[in-house]
Amino acid sequence: MSTATLATPVATAAEEPAATSPPVPENCKTVGRVTADGALLIARGVNVFYGEKQAITEVSIDIARNQVLAMIGPSGCGKSTFLRCLNRMNDTIEGARVTGSIVLEGQDIYDKHQDVVQLRARVGMVFQKPNPFPKSIYENVAYGPRIHGLAADRVELDEIVHTSLQRAGLWDEVKDRLTSPGTSLSGGQQQRLCIARTIAVNPEVILMDEPCSALDPIATARIEDLIDELRESYAIAIVTHSMQQAARVSQRTAYFHLGDLIEVGETDRIFTNPRHKLTEDYITGRFG
Amino acid sequence: MPHFALLVALAALAVLGYWVGKQRSLQLVGGGRGIRKLHSLPAYYGFLTALWCALPALLIMAVWLLLQDTIISSLVLSKLPVALRGQNAGELGLLTNDIRNIVLGNIPAAAARPEVLVAAQDYRRLQGIADLALSGLVLAAGLAGLAWVRSRINPALRARNSVERIIELLLLGCSMIAVFVTLGIVLSVLYESLRFFHAVSLDQFLLGLQWSPQTALRADQVGSSGAFGAVPLFLGTVMISGIAMLVAVPVGLFSAIYLAEYANRKFRASVKPVLEILAGIPTVVYGFFAALTVGPFLRHTGELVGLKVASESALAAGLVMGIMIIPFISSLADDMITAVPQSLRDGAYALGATRSETIRQVVLRAALPGIVGGVLLAISRAIGETMIVVMAAGLAANMTANPLEAVTTVTVQIVTLLTGDQEFDSPKTLAAFALGLVLFVVTLILNVVALKVVRKYREQYE
Numbered sequence: 001m002s003t004a005t006l007a008t009p010v011a012t013a014a015e016e017p018a019a020t021s022p023p024v025p026e027n028c029k030t031v032g033r034v035t036a037d038g039a040l041l042i043a044r045g046v047n048v049f050y051g052e053k054q055a056i057t058e059v060s061i062d063i064a065r066n067q068v069l070a071m072i073g074p075s076g077c078g079k080s081t082f083l084r085c086l087n088r089m090n091d092t093i094e095g096a097r098v099t100g101s102i103v104l105e106g107q108d109i110y111d112k113h114q115d116v117v118q119l120r121a122r123v124g125m126v127f128q129k130p131n132p133f134p135k136s137i138y139e140n141v142a143y144g145p146r147i148h149g150l151a152a153d154r155v156e157l158d159e160i161v162h163t164s165l166q167r168a169g170l171w172d173e174v175k176d177r178l179t180s181p182g183t184s185l186s187g188g189q190q191q192r193l194c195i196a197r198t199i200a201v202n203p204e205v206i207l208m209d210e211p212c213s214a215l216d217p218i219a220t221a222r223i224e225d226l227i228d229e230l231r232e233s234y235a236i237a238i239v240t241h242s243m244q245q246a247a248r249v250s251q252r253t254a255y256f257h258l259g260d261l262i263e264v265g266e267t268d269r270i271f272t273n274p275r276h277k278l279t280e281d282y283i284t285g286r287f288g
Numbered sequence: 289m290p291h292f293a294l295l296v297a298l299a300a301l302a303v304l305g306y307w308v309g310k311q312r313s314l315q316l317v318g319g320g321r322g323i324r325k326l327h328s329l330p331a332y333y334g335f336l337t338a339l340w341c342a343l344p345a346l347l348i349m350a351v352w353l354l355l356q357d358t359i360i361s362s363l364v365l366s367k368l369p370v371a372l373r374g375q376n377a378g379e380l381g382l383l384t385n386d387i388r389n390i391v392l393g394n395i396p397a398a399a400a401r402p403e404v405l406v407a408a409q410d411y412r413r414l415q416g417i418a419d420l421a422l423s424g425l426v427l428a429a430g431l432a433g434l435a436w437v438r439s440r441i442n443p444a445l446r447a448r449n450s451v452e453r454i455i456e457l458l459l460l461g462c463s464m465i466a467v468f469v470t471l472g473i474v475l476s477v478l479y480e481s482l483r484f485f486h487a488v489s490l491d492q493f494l495l496g497l498q499w500s501p502q503t504a505l506r507a508d509q510v511g512s513s514g515a516f517g518a519v520p521l522f523l524g525t526v527m528i529s530g531i532a533m534l535v536a537v538p539v540g541l542f543s544a545i546y547l548a549e550y551a552n553r554k555f556r557a558s559v560k561p562v563l564e565i566l567a568g569i570p571t572v573v574y575g576f577f578a579a580l581t582v583g584p585f586l587r588h589t590g591e592l593v594g595l596k597v598a599s600e601s602a603l604a605a606g607l608v609m610g611i612m613i614i615p616f617i618s619s620l621a622d623d624m625i626t627a628v629p630q631s632l633r634d635g636a637y638a639l640g641a642t643r644s645e646t647i648r649q650v651v652l653r654a655a656l657p658g659i660v661g662g663v664l665l666a667i668s669r670a671i672g673e674t675m676i677v678v679m680a681a682g683l684a685a686n687m688t689a690n691p692l693e694a695v696t697t698v699t700v701q702i703v704t705l706l707t708g709d710q711e712f713d714s715p716k717t718l719a720a721f722a723l724g725l726v727l728f729v730v731t732l733i734l735n736v737v738a739l740k741v742v743r744k745y746r747e748q749y750e
């Protein structure tokens with residue numbers, strides 16, 4: 001891709017490698033520190049192709065525990081594509097191909113022996129449009145625990161459903177109507193239901209692709225609060241088009257541009273003092 | 289063919305009318321510059337003129353042609369000698385036919401009686417007059433319409449609104465034709481069925497266990513008084529449709545699942561057309577396939593394992609009908625499955641569901657109402673299917689639950705009741721209408737329920 005057009009990096013990516021992380025490839029042009037303390041999911045030199053077309057070029061970044069990583073960038077720059085690599089959702093797309101390595105706690109998730117089912121139980125995902133299953137509210141949340149056999153009996157399952165809905169901040173609103181269809185909820189409630197569904201399988205990482213873009217400001221605020229609470233227990237990566245949202249919920253921010261990861265850094269620093277020209281243009285609104 | 293020439297002339301007049309109307313409107317506002325002063329575009333004034341020129345004239349022509357023959361015939365007949373006229377209605381009808389046939393040249397004139405020849409000449413003369421009068425009237429009506437609209441054209445005339453209104457009425461007329469024809473069929477079936485139920489009581493028909501519709505054709509015939517208990521037919525229909533659905537639902541549904549969820553694009557692109565070809569095979573071809581291949585095959589196989597299989601069996605007909613219905617179910621189910629949004633699949637995959645879990649527990653679950661609707665439609669097709677069962681299931685109204693025996697269905701009995709020489713008011717013939725009514729009511733209910741279910745499902749994701 002067009003790495004040649006980028007300005008000279010101000011700092012190299014590998015300047016302070018974390019002890020646990022694999023080394024960052026030499027050709028990494030990303031500005032800022034791509035590694036993080038407590039890294040759980042580690043991407044190194046990831047390329048994604050859709051058929052002949054390359055959508056992601058040489059992306060290296062860590063996703064760490066108890067931290068929210070925001071991914072921002074103009075439309076079509078590959079944020080969703082990268083996010084979907086992290087739990088191998090790209091497997092379902094015909095013609096999609098991933099190279100490089102993505103390691104979850106020491107194990108390459110693209111290894112032949114990796115079981116996708118287990119991987120996705122550990123790396124959950126929330127989508128842009130709420131997508132509750134055509135089942136009851138209860139069954140929506142119980143679905144994951146059921147297919148993974150997480151509950152020994154009905155009592156345990158009830159307990160999981162209860163705590164998941166509670167942590168997603170939805171319990172009080174739905175406790176009297178657990179048997180009504182998930183689709184009967186409002187958009188914001190549906191999205192929280194989807195979050196409850198995701199945390200019900202007790203993942204380690206939660207990936208969110210523009211989880212608020214279909215919601216009104218109040219529902220959005222609730223989800224943002226929720227993300228902040230979930231940070232206590234999970235590693236979270238969120239794609240967003242709202243820079244305010246990135247600033248509010250995240251601790252680290254990554255800026256993507258045309259398939260390249262341009263800059264990574266502490267959210268406060270990125271928004272007050274971007275080092276790369278493209279990042280600066282984007283957050284000051286000089287870029288589409 | 290003077291009527292055809294007349295139509296061409298009328299069409300030409302309408303084209304002229306279009307041109308006149310358009311020019312007139314332009315002329316009123318002083319040419320193309322003034323178009324904005326007109327309420328509608330000039331073409332609409334043209335259309336309005338053409339429509340008023342053609343439609344009333346066509347209406348007159350249609351009515352005239354409808355009545356012409358009757359009127360001329362009665363005029364001709366009234367001039368015939370009393371000896372010929374004073375016959376009963378049937379023979380008078382034959383006479384009229386003879387005259388018309390001579391006029392049309394279907395019978396050589398030499399073979400006819402002299403009085404009839406005279407009458408035929410009279411008929412021809414009157415027809416000539418009538419044609420001339422019709423041409424004059426139609427063209428006059430066309431011209432009158434043209435002149436009338438032209439005189440009314442002014443810049444404020446809402447030509448567009450009028451044209452659109454007329455077109456709307458034309459469309460309404462066409463849909464009314466469909467509605468009335470359907471209504472007419474339903475009413476006539478209902479009426480004939482009621483006549484049947486005068487002869488045979490409703491509960492005898494619906495609950496009777498014996499079906500042998502041979503009634504005495506002549507008063508002196510004995511031994512066939514007729515029994516109209518339709519239960520054996522209902523049972524046969526249910527059994528054959530049931531066998532068909534047992535074949536078609538699993539095969540159709542599973543192939544749809546494979547095509548929609550597992551097959552790659554290339555396989556899908558080559559298999560779907562084949563399924564569609566299967567849907568395009570005429571049922572009569574399936575019919576002889578059932579009668580000549582499947583039936584004997586089943587009988588031989590039965591012999592090998594010591595089972596007695598009739599050469600015309602419910603099993604053979606049901607199996608082949610099932611094959612016929614496979615593409616119907618698979619293409620409907622395929623539509624329903626592909627209509628399930630990808631986001632639902634993504635949601636399940638993201639929770640760690642396997643492909644088969646996703647399909648069984650999420651995709652099929654979401655598509656279920658639509659699939660059920662499709663299956664109901666397929667059942668109503670199976671019930672109404674005739675050709676295969678006529679050829680492969682036999683005619684014997686056996687009261688049996690054994691699929692290896694010959695049975696008969698409602699549709700087959702309708703066919704046999706109405707083929708051959710019939711007396712049209714015997715209970716035997718009327719029974720066909722009663723059976724038709726039952727068939728109609730059942731398939732109507734199935735279709736209404738099915739369409740409701742399908743529609744509800746469609747709304748869910750739109």
Ligand SMILES: Nc1ncnc2c1ncn2[C@@H]1O[C@H](COP(=O)(O)OP(=O)(O)OP(=O)(O)O)[C@@H](O)[C@H]1O
Nearest residue numbers: 050053055073074075076077078079080081082093
């Ligand atoms: N299934 C696919 N097949 C082919 N190309 C794809 C596919 N999905 C995405 N792409 C291409 O990959 C590039 C990155 O797409 P992606 O959806 O990751 O962008 P994005 O950053 O998420 O954009 P947005 O902010 O609009 O969601 C785009 O150029 C897109 O056209």
Ligand SMILES: [Mg+2]
Nearest residue numbers: 079080081209
């Ligand atoms: Mg996206």
